[in-house]
Amino acid sequence: MVTVAPPLRTGTDVLGTSRLGAARLVLSRARGGPWLVFWIVIVAILVLPILLFLLVAVSPRVLGQGDAWFTLGAFRQVLTGSLARGAVDSLGVGVTAGVLATGLGAAVAWAVVRTDVVGRRWWAGSMFALLLAPSYLVALGWERLLEPAGILDLLGVPDAAPRALLYGPVGVVVVLTMKGVPFAYLALSGALRGLGEEFEVAARVHGGGRAAAARIVAALVAPACWSAFAIVFAESVSDFGVAATLANDAHFPVATFTLYQAIDSFPVQFPQAAAVGWVLMAMAGLALVAQTRALRGRSYRVLGGRSRPARRHHLAPPAQVVVVGVLAALVTVGLGVPTVGAVAASLVDGLGSLVGDHRLTLANYGRVLQSPALRSPLLYSAELAAITATVTAVLGVVAARMLSTRGGRVSGKVLDLLLLTAVALPGIVFAAGYIFTYNLPVVNHLGIHLYGTTGLLVLGYLATALPSTSRVLLGNVSQVQESLREAGRVHGSGMLASWLRTVLPLLARPILAAWVLTFAGTLLELPVSQLLYPPGHAPVSVGITKALANYDFGGGTAMEVVAILVALAVVALVWGLFRLLAPVGWHRIGGGAS
């Protein structure tokens, strides 16, 4: 470290020096300030709402949800009957979808990042498109295809066998796996891109074969693999879209739906819902324990100033055909079918029924585009989604950095558990927890009147987006060597400047990917929107749900399609601006999804 000898002090500058010392003290205090702000935000948006919601399971009287100050009665109900079956089903579905999605995501990431497979950008883009589609839309797309009088029936294709498979555990796992693949892809493609090929080359130089090199690569991307599994597992057990559509129609109970039923049907049973929340939290804890045990005591920091993009493996024509075929099948299952299903439902008159003449029509689009139920809510939702995505991207990087701190600070471990827990809890838990927290009379007496405002809705969105975004960024952030930033500091840059010059170029693409992911996820978010939207300002997802609830399937689906097209347009705009404005080096180094 470079040190400069202090000049000799004279009597006249003692006062100035003491002022300087005071200024330094203030600066050193302010240095810890951002972390304090970060933790305040985390406590406000995650800890308090989750704690208060879970508290209802053991002490319903605290929040006026029962007579008992302390009871375990809700847990007894959760451990018996359909609630117990839902928990077991969720565990099985989560593990299966987690393993399958991680494997498939790794395969896609390898093909896109490390080979010259035809249409690489297209495959990467399709992962994003899959990420943008809400899980209930994917499930409904499959249902529109395979239901009686659905698309296949209209085409005269026998579909009894796939229909029987779809309406059951297999269908649920397939849809959740497809929804999980992009998460795994994002985590793993960044890791593979950042890894370069120095380690493989080193293994080969020292006499190792392809298998040895592959083992080394696999070991180095282990954090990303475990991160991918953990996030897909947590996303799957907390998913509500598939639970409310496919699983519900198939009478295959999963934990999130039993939780939802406890809350959404009368009489409202918050204690039982909270007990299911404890079960989901325990499942997330199991995933975290597995991840921690697998990665304990190792360092995976491989992304530094000398990282170079790896050469792509050349695929011979037969291999090209196989890889492209597999990728095409994957995208068709995950994206093509639901798209056809959703678009067809909005374009075909009376699809899925004996009603109507099944002609193509744009009537539904004409109707919803002129409807005030679409335009204003869509703009409102887009505005909130942009704010949420921006704040989430910033906080996500901070959280990922804390999580990746080697040696395992207590704060990092606490945050890790908190974030994975939050991923595993469905949005409706946050929404109810927010009402419990921010509608408390004592909170109002403190002059805080957030409930029923746009501000609380944004905080709710932030709480649902931050956990998964942080974990998606974790794979990339954990690869950045600390020495990069330290080098910047040694050469005279401040904390922020050194981060902007050395780390941001490496993380720009993953951060942008996180922004896009959050934007799209928030635009059509339903459970938090439904319970927290301010009077007179219904988000677009509430309008869509209302249309569907009023049996307007064509109109509701058309609104969904329009909203997704808007999301895709914003995504294209953001990536286009990045390609246009960001320095060339930012495109090449570090992780990313495209």
Next chain:
Amino acid sequence: MSVPSRLAFCTASAAALIAVLSGCSASATAAAASDGATTAPSRAASAGSGPALVVYSAQGYDDPVTKAFTAATGIPVKLVDDSTGPLLTKVAAEKNNPQWGLLWVDGDTAFAALDKQGQLLPYTPATTLNAAGVALTPSDHSYVPVSTTVMAALVYNGAKTSTVPTSYQDLLSSTYAGQVGMNDPAQSGPTYPFIAGLMNQLGGQTDGVAAGEDYLKKLKSNGLHVFPTNGDTLHALETGQITYALIQSSAAAGEIAKVPATATFAPKVAYLPKATLLPGVIGIDKGAPPAVQDEAKKFVDFVLSPAGQAAMQAGDPHGDSLYWPVVPGVTALSDLPAMPAYQKIDPYFWGPLENQVNTFFDSTIK
């Protein structure tokens, strides 16, 4: 940093965060006011001086009705329009500090429960109700019925069959094996009153639960299909998965009004004796400020007035507007048949059994 300094910093940061968010909220409120959707210009300026009337409603016609109310009285209304389930969830979560001034949904069992919890303000409107309305009014006047539908209507595909049952017992015969569908009471608000009505009819308050469970088991043995809500059950009827659907009368009438008969699908309706009344009900929050309670009472009076009833009937003509009026002199829309033979169940008796019955249905019938 010392502990006091950290605390001070935390407090300052939290205050800053809240200030920012409050600014965001204020802008949203301003936007809402400028939106002008439900705020009368004459009262917009004074809206900030006191709490406004917040209406939680699941009715398809609530938006035009609240606008008509504001136009007629100058009283601004903040409308939270959603399905019954999320609204009751909000009401339950807000129990310690209710934010609603007026709740307006179908079904009186939830209102009976709120009444038992002391959350409702009794109110007797000046309007005289007809026989059905009087039957639906609780003795303590803790809530007000303003319309009624019945549960269930039997919709069937007339293009596929001309055989129509005349009683619930008929549905247990082999003629209807595998042909009948109904909603899941845990997901469809109107369906528990239907099941409670069946139980009431089969065995009264003494033996009704056992008799009803026995009937439902037999119905299941005969191939009963269960779908989540009215829309899903209608969808199953349209796709030919079932031939007979037991759904809410307004949904049945709406289907018949909307869907032109074809060679393959011609929806028709029948009512099996007896149908159970399912009223549209308004309740006022007992804890709301007096000014808000006064506005809520005016809202109830408006809804029962000719202008309010006209707005209700015009607001959702193929959906919730298809109700039978409880106000004398108001005629039901022409798409509705004459009111069928009906029974009224006691929501104070059957309401507390909802969880027990739904659990039975979930574990045994679904």
